Amino acid sequence: IPNNGGFAFTYKTDSSQIAFLQMFSSKASQNVTYHCSNSVAHYHNRRQHHRKSIALQSWNDLEIRNRGKFRYNVIKDDCQVLVTSYKCDFFNFQTYSIPFQYERPEWSTSVFSVKDTKPQRLPIVDVAVRDVGNARKKFKIELGPVCFY
Numbered sequence: 001i002p003n004n005g006g007f008a009f010t011y012k013t014d015s016s017q018i019a020f021l022q023m024f025s026s027k028a029s030q031n032v033t034y035h036c037s038n039s040v041a042h043y044h045n046r047r048q049h050h051r052k053s054i055a056l057q058s059w060n061d062l063e064i065r066n067r068g069k070f071r072y073n074v075i076k077d078d079c080q081v082l083v084t085s086y087k088c089d090f091f092n093f094q095t096y097s098i099p100f101q102y103e104r105p106e107w108s109t110s111v112f113s114v115k116d117t118k119p120q121r122l123p124i125v126d127v128a129v130r131d132v133g134n135a136r137k138k139f140k141i142e143l144g145p146v147c148f149y
Helices: 015-023
Strands: 028-037 055-057 073-077 080-089 095-103 108-116 126-128 138-143
Touching: none
Parallel strands: none
Antiparallel strands: 028 108, 028 138, 055 126, 073 108, 080 095
């Protein structure tokens, strides 16, 4: 990733300490916050799909996605805003308000939570962002602390 303009995630511990925590824990959890501007993190309502949802890579190389066997929970998805400003007059001469979904131009956040009974899956080591491609789409990733129980 660093060769392509990205950044590597680092944790202030070495792998032997993480292995020790994983071995003596029965559960683990971690939150990932996606800070966005003109970018979709989870659900694209206007197109009604999850194709641009982020994917997370676990410590033991599993891909954690919005659906499937290994999935995350979405705590908050504020990277889009619903605008209902368009009015349309149909054939019956009534005016309806039609909702449109846009990417939020100001900075906002979406929060994803991974809670697992297999502590070997955490911490998160990589994030695949799918809604990128032009200069107006901006994002930042914030990895929360890993809690081992």
